[in-house]
Amino acid sequence: MEAHGRRHWMDALRGVAVLLVASWHAFSTLYDSMPVAIEWIFNFLSVYRIPLLLFLSGLLLDQSVRKGAGAYVVGKLRRIAWPLIIWSALLVLIGWPAAKPFDGWYWLGEGGYLWYLGVLLACYAIGLITKFVHPLIILGVGTILMEVVDTEIAFVTNVLWFGLYFFAGATLSRWLDRWLRMGPLVPSLLVSASLAWAAYSATVNGYAPVLHWRPLLLSIIGVVGVVWFASRLRRVRWMEWIGQRSIVFYVAHVPFIYLTSRLLGEAVPEWVGCLVGHVVMFGGCLMLARFLDRSILFEFPWVPSLRGRSAAEGRSRDPNPRRGSNPEPRLDAAGTTEPERT
Template identity: 60%
Template sequence: MRTHRGPAPRLEAVDDRKTWMDLLRGGAVLLVALWHAFEIPYPTVPAGIAWLFDALSVARIPTLMFLSGLLLDHSLRKPTGVYVAGKLRRIAWPLVVWSAVLVIVGWPAAQPGSPWFWLGDGAHLWYLGVLLACYAVGLLTRWVHPLVFFVVGFVAMETLRTDLAFVNNTLWFGLYFFAGATMARWLDRWLRLRWYLPAACLVVATAWAVYSATVNGYAPIAHWRPLLLSLLGVVGVVWFATRLPRVRWLEWVGRRSIVYYVAHVPFIWAITVLVAGVLPLPATYAVVVLVMLGGCTLLARYLGGSILFEFPRLRAPGRATDGTAVAADG
């Protein structure tokens, strides 16, 4: 007699694009952008909105980092030169370009004289700097299991104290990256489990998110407890995401997440300078959100593959290419 296991996961072939990853990536990057749309225009965010986004802070960037880690083995199938070039073209390049954009639009925390600024310090672009560091270390997982880097990073996160935001962010969010790289080795087994354990993970993580938002505000970092509780939520979300119906517009955003990520803050800041204090607060938020989402969508639609977001691929004269698309993680 068969037992009911619920909807089957969408287990695409290894080389196929995993649409559920695009779905999660799109949702996570939009949550980041929407939070900044409320946080940047006014120093005090309405209490209910602040609480909601504080609760979601346990999942937004952790999910993005975890998904990149899941795809690490796929990226490492490429020759080392191709792997490195891809990360420089699609992560380092937009990091530099959009750091310069922040200087041009007058971002208050822009410090072009500091090398840390060009690694994202003082702006939302820190995520790309951390991702670069993770991919650099990730090369070593060709010879060393990623769990080793998770354990070493865990110990370093618990013991190392520094005032450098780049180091702190790398030690913290890098753990989600290498947790994802570790999980990739057992992902199929996890996705074939019954729903009870993933659901329990989500319940525990949700309870933690509610407690954290109420007591701590923005989710605390650099401690083992919030790390493990947040990871429970991420792996639970991954299990259920493979069973959700497709949401093609959100998958589209996920495939172009780099555009939304790097461009949303300049749009928000430019509109904030123009309308904050002029329009009523609700109208300010509405205009900021609409312009930010509309501007990012237009950039993604018409300039997504341009030099604004990736350095042109260098080819020898007269040499043909195979036309293979580069993975969304760079």
């Protein structure tokens, strides 16, 4: 464990993953026909992008649950459900084509990029039972359900598939310190196998296939290996900063891309539009993250009675705290530790 109870490499990995997701959406929106090489790279990375985000959130599930049920539920509603609703409404206001406000599933992210927040909410709801049931059991049951459940509801499909990465992370969290102390041989073999799969899948399948245990396993072992290597890299503080505000970057990037595409239209070559779109998207997200990350756009304000109740519950769980000890770091909506304030 690093200083002040933080694992900074988690923040950095989350930052990398959310930037890759944002860049993929920019290229796929601003190009009618994406260059073959770029498309292959993004298909190669599809084995890791969203799986890594969910896996990292799962790694911190136990830490969230230890806050107590009240603080846990309130925190997820404030920092996941709230931005899901707010940004779903904003997409309607800007005329985003996939917005379907009269479809109930839309408000859980179905039909658009906000599905990730809907999946997170479902995972955290299920995650409450990990106080009594080992996450490995949930992972096993979920894998069986993923193979046998046939549904046309995208939200359910996404939970059954991507939720498994969340609970794979929650499972590893029980042995994370032991895993990080291992030598390099096993992690190197895992990453090598996963990279080979990613290259094969990008060449043969395009975007990584879903809803089957083999691609699930090959993706998970790759993410597990990446975690081992990431914990040994030097700190990249600006990437940690982005990772600590990953919810801001995730929910805000698509509106910036969409508005850029509407304003530019076909007035410029596609590569120019894509370059401008990246600048607008990253610049806009940086400004929001710098000045408005604690605003009502991304977090429902604290209700004083709930603050007092959560604090009281926390005290009841630790009646004799050690004087001078560092408090457990707070978690943001996605499960990562919140940024240090200096």
